[in-house]
Amino acid sequence: MLASISGLGAFLAYFATAAVLVAIYLVIYLLATAHDELALIRRGVTAAAIALGGSLIAFTLPLAVAIYNAQGLLDCAVWGLVALIVQMGVYWAVRATLPEMSRQIEAGESAPAVFLAAASLAAGVINAAAMTY
Numbered sequence: 001m002l003a004s005i006s007g008l009g010a011f012l013a014y015f016a017t018a019a020v021l022v023a024i025y026l027v028i029y030l031l032a033t034a035h036d037e038l039a040l041i042r043r044g045v046t047a048a049a050i051a052l053g054g055s056l057i058a059f060t061l062p063l064a065v066a067i068y069n070a071q072g073l074l075d076c077a078v079w080g081l082v083a084l085i086v087q088m089g090v091y092w093a094v095r096a097t098l099p100e101m102s103r104q105i106e107a108g109e110s111a112p113a114v115f116l117a118a119a120s121l122a123a124g125v126i127n128a129a130a131m132t133y
Contacts, residue, residue: 014067014076018060021080025059028084032091034102047105047113054117058124059087065128083127090123091116 029052030037040048066079094116095101101112 013073014070017073017076018063018067018080021063021077021084022056022060025084025087026056028088029055029091032088034095035106037105040106045106045108047108047110050110051105051113051116054113055087055091055120058090058117058120059083061121061124062086062127062131065131069131079131082131083124086123086127087120090120094119 035048037048037052041052062083063080066076066083070076070079094112098104098112098115101116104112
């Protein structure tokens with residue numbers, strides 16, 4: 001039984017590190033967007049949920065790889081921050097490409113939200129693969 005839970009401390013440390021990184025990501029992402037995703041999601045605007053959900057999954061993909069490959073908690077945190085920077089870059093690139101994106105998402109238009117989610121996921125997959133060093 002004790003052998004089964006011998007890694008519990010490391011699990012908790014990496015899980016807590018990841019949870020903090022996800023929280024930091026969400027705060028930064030929610031502050032960066034020109035629309036209030038959480039308020040829109042509470043009102044049932046699916047487009048906001050698609051955009052935010054896709055971005056969150058896209059951030060956690062490379063974060064999972066960073067945990068898997070990490071040489072320690074600091075290494076994990078550094079690569080988690082790299083994933084955050086990549087995802088914010090994707091958001092700003094899509095926003096520059098679709099300057100009306102926030103207004104469209106607020107209006108419940110799905111096309112820009114799906115494109116943002118797809119671009120975020122594409123970058124997240126590539127980012128995760130690049131972290132397999």
